[in-house]
Amino acid sequence: MTGRSRIGQTLGAESGTRFRAWDPARGVAIEPAFVSATDSEVERAAALAEAAAAEYRAASGAARGAFLRACAERLEARGDALVARAGQETALPEPRLRGELRRTANQLRLFAALAEEGSWVDARIDRSHPAQENQPRRPDLRSCLRPLGPVAVFGASNFPLAFSVAGGDTASALAAGNPVIVKAHPAHPGTSELAAEAILEAARASGAPDGVFSLLFDSGVEIGAALVRHPAIRAVGFTGSLAAGRRLMDLAAARAEPIPVFAEMGSVNPVFVLPEALAERGAALAAGLHASATLGAGQFCTKPGLVFLPGAGTAATSFTRELAQRIQTTPPATLLTRGIAEAYCRGVDERAGHAGVELLAKSAAPISTALFQVSSATLAANPKLEEELFGPALLLVRYGDEREALEAARRLPGQLTATLHATETDLRRNAGLVALLETKAGRLIVNGYPTGVEVSHAIVHGGPYPATSDSRATSVGTRAIFRFARPVCYQDAPEFLLPQELRDANPLGIWRLVDGEWTRAGL
C-alpha cells in the first residue's frame, strides 16, 4: 500500500507535501508516506460534495440509515487493522481502542436509527383557515428540518475513531442528509484512510451518491483553512484545541457568506468537593479523581483538571495525601503526539515554577503525571492557571469557605462539564453554587466523574465558550444532528412537492406538531 491523498471516490493523488505518521511509543516514523492535498483537490472535493448534495438531500431516512449501518459494518470488518494502526499512531492501548471502535460503530447505528425513525426533523403543520372577518385566509404552512449542505469535519487527535473520520460529526452530518469532507488529523493518517475506505465502500454498497464523502490529508493547516473558506461548505465540525478552533471560527465569520462552526475546544472540567462529602468519602474520592484524571493519559476533553477543595481540615489533608501518593506512583504515560508531549512538559515546568503554585506530587519522567496546588486567591490573580493543560496534570484549588468557592466558580470560563461531590446537606447549603455552575457548563455531574461521555439522547457534550464555539450545540448524542439542518417552510405546496415528512397521511409515521398538538396520526 503506497501513500496517497484520497478524496471522494474518484480522485487520485496530486503532488502535495509528503508526510508520515509518528509512533509515539517507539519514537519512529510509520510507513507509508501520505500526501497532503492540493488546492485543486480541495476544489474537486468541494465540487463533488456540492453535486452530491442535491441527490443526497433527497435520499430517504431509510436510505441514509442503510448507508450509516453499512459504514458501521465496514468499520467493524476492518476492526483488527484499525485497532492495530491506531495503536501505532496514538499509543492508546488496545482495549481502549477496541472500546472506541465499538462506540464508533454504535454511534453510527444510533444516527442510523434516528434517520430511519425520522421524527428528529421537527415536522410542523398549521392547516389553513378560510378567510374570516378582519382576517385573510390563513395559508397551509408545513415545515421541517432539511440538510444544510456540504459539511467540513476536522477530526481530533485524542479519539482516532470516535471523534475522527467516521466519528460523531460525520455520523450526524450524514444522518441529516449532508455530504461530508473530512480533513484527516495528521497524527493518524493511516487510521483515517482505513476509516475512509470503510465509508466509501459503504457509500458504494448502499447507493449513496459519489462525492457524499471525501477525505483530505494535510500535514499543515492550509488545506483545512481552504476548506472552511470554500463557498460550497455550509458548516464545520471540529474537535481540538482552543487556538485551532478559534482560528476556524474567525475564518468562517470573515467569509463573504459566514457559516456556522461547531468547535469543541476542551475544558478544565472543574470539580467542587464540598465539606461533608469530603469528610464522608475522601479516600474514595481521591481514588476516583485519580482514575478519571489519568484515564487515557489525561487526554480527554472531559479530564477533571481543576479540583476545588476546602482549604483546611484533616479530611482535606488526608485526601490530598492520598491523591498525591496515587499521582506519584502512576505508571509512565505516552502522549498522542510529539507536539502534545512537548506542550505538556512545558506546561508542567511552567506551573512548577509559577509563584504561588505548589507541586505536590510528580511521577517518573519523561511524561510525569503531576499534582499541583494553589489557593483560590492565587487562582483569581492568575486566570491563565484556569486554562486546559492537555495531559495527566491536576490542579487542586484550596478555598477558604464556601463563599470563596462560589466566587471562584463565578470567575470560571465556560466548561464542557462541572462536577459536584456533595452530600444532600452540602447541595442544599450551596444552592447558589449549583445554580451558578449550571450557567457555566453543558453537563452538571453529581458525585460522579466527567470522563466517560455516553452516546445517547440526553447527553450534552457542549458548553459556553471557550469550551465550544456555540453553547446551543452538542457534538455527542442525537441532538448533534440539529447542528447540520435548518427549517424550511412550504406554503400551500401541493402534496407531491412536499417531503414525505409533511404529507397528509404521515406515511413515515413520525411525530408531528399539527395545529399545535404532537401526534403521529395523519391529517
Next chain:
Amino acid sequence: MTGRSRIGQTLGAESGTRFRAWDPARGVAIEPAFVSATDSEVERAAALAEAAAAEYRAASGAARGAFLRACAERLEARGDALVARAGQETALPEPRLRGELRRTANQLRLFAALAEEGSWVDARIDRSHPAQENQPRRPDLRSCLRPLGPVAVFGASNFPLAFSVAGGDTASALAAGNPVIVKAHPAHPGTSELAAEAILEAARASGAPDGVFSLLFDSGVEIGAALVRHPAIRAVGFTGSLAAGRRLMDLAAARAEPIPVFAEMGSVNPVFVLPEALAERGAALAAGLHASATLGAGQFCTKPGLVFLPGAGTAATSFTRELAQRIQTTPPATLLTRGIAEAYCRGVDERAGHAGVELLAKSAAPISTALFQVSSATLAANPKLEEELFGPALLLVRYGDEREALEAARRLPGQLTATLHATETDLRRNAGLVALLETKAGRLIVNGYPTGVEVSHAIVHGGPYPATSDSRATSVGTRAIFRFARPVCYQDAPEFLLPQELRDANPLGIWRLVDGEWTRAGL
C-alpha cells in the same frame, strides 16, 4: 411628558445626545426630545440584566407566561396611544397599525402559551443501567433547554410594534427565560417608550425581577455596538439592513467570547412565474403581485422584489402591460424615514440609468412606485441588481427558457422566501427549479404571495445568508424560542436539584423523550 432615556425600572436619564422623532408624512420633528443612552447606562442596564438573569431563569413557565400575557394586556391598554404615536413616527396607516398591534399582542400570548405548556424545552431522560460485563454502569442523564442569559434586541423601523420593543425577539427571549435589553430604533422612540412602559408595568405586576427588561435610546450606532460587545450579553436579535446586521455579526464574532447574532437582514424574495400559470391567470397574477409589492409602500422584508417571467409570448406581454398600468397609477407613498426615502430615490435613479435596465412604469413623484425590466443575461452580469431595494420597486427578469430560469435561480443569494406561480404541469416540468429554490430560501410559496407572515408553529422567517445571519433560525413563530436557549445535561443529579421539566413524576405533564420514546407519562 418630557424626553428621557429609560433603562430598567430604576434608572433615569443621563446627559446623552438629544434627538427627536421625525414625522415623515408632515415633514416635521415630533416632540418630545429623547436622550441617547451613555456608556455608563449600558453598563447599568447590563448589570441589572445579569443580576435579573439568575432569578428569571428560575421562574416557572407559568410565571413567564403570566408576565407575557400581562405585556400583551398592557400593550392593548395603550393601544390608542401606541397607534397614534406609531402613525406619526412611521406614516403607516391606522388599520395597518391596529392589525400590527393585534399581531404583537397575539405573538406575546403565543409565546406565553408555549412557556406555559412547557414541552418546547426538548426534555430528554436516559435512565441509568447497572454495570454489565464489558460495560460500566450507565449514569442517569437528563437534559433540557435552559436560558442563555441577557439578550440584546434591535428593533426594525418597518414594524414599530411587531418587530420592535415588544416584538418577536423580545417575546421569544423572555419566554425562554432571558432578560432583554432593547436598543430602540431611533425612528420611533415614542412608540418604543410606550411599549417599554407596558412591559415594565407588566414586569412589576407579575413579579418579574427588576432588570428583566430595559430600553436604551440611541440616535446613532454606538450604544448598540457597546451592547453587542458587552460581556453580559449572551445573544443578539436584530431585524434591519444587511449592512447594519453584518456589522453586528462582525462585532459579535470578534468578541473575546463570541456570541450568536440572529439577524434578519432582508431579501428580494424572488418570484418565478412559469409559462402555463402565466397563460392561465396572467391578469390575476399582475394584480396580486402589484398588491404584494406595494403593501406598506413596499417596506416589508418579504416584498417580492424580483419577478422571473418568460421572455416571449402574448401572455407575458399582457401580464407586463397590466402590471405596468397598475404601477403607473399607484397612489403616492410615504416611506418610513428620510434615510429610507433618500436611499430609495437614489436606488430608483441608479436603476433607471443602468445599462440594460428598462424602466417600464413609474408613478408620480416624489416616492414613485417603479417597475423595471432586465434580461436574465443582464442580471447574471450585474449581481448588484439582485440586492434589495427597500421600497415600492419591482424588477422583472425575462428568461429565455426554463433552463435559463434555473441558471438564474442558481445564482441567487439566500432569501427569506421564494415563490412559484405554476400549474401542476409547470411544477412537474421544473422539479429541478423547485428543489434548487428549497436550498435558497426559508419559505417556499406556491401560488401565493410572500408578504403576510403568519405567527404560528410551522412558519419559518429565516433563510440562508444574506437573508439572515444563521439559516438554522427563524425570527417569527414558536421555533424562534430555540435561538435563546441551550441544552444542559444533569448526570445523576438528585431529584430536588433538577428543573421541574426533568423530575421523575413529570409534574408539568410535558412531552419528554424517555429512553428514546416520546411520552407525557412520568417515570
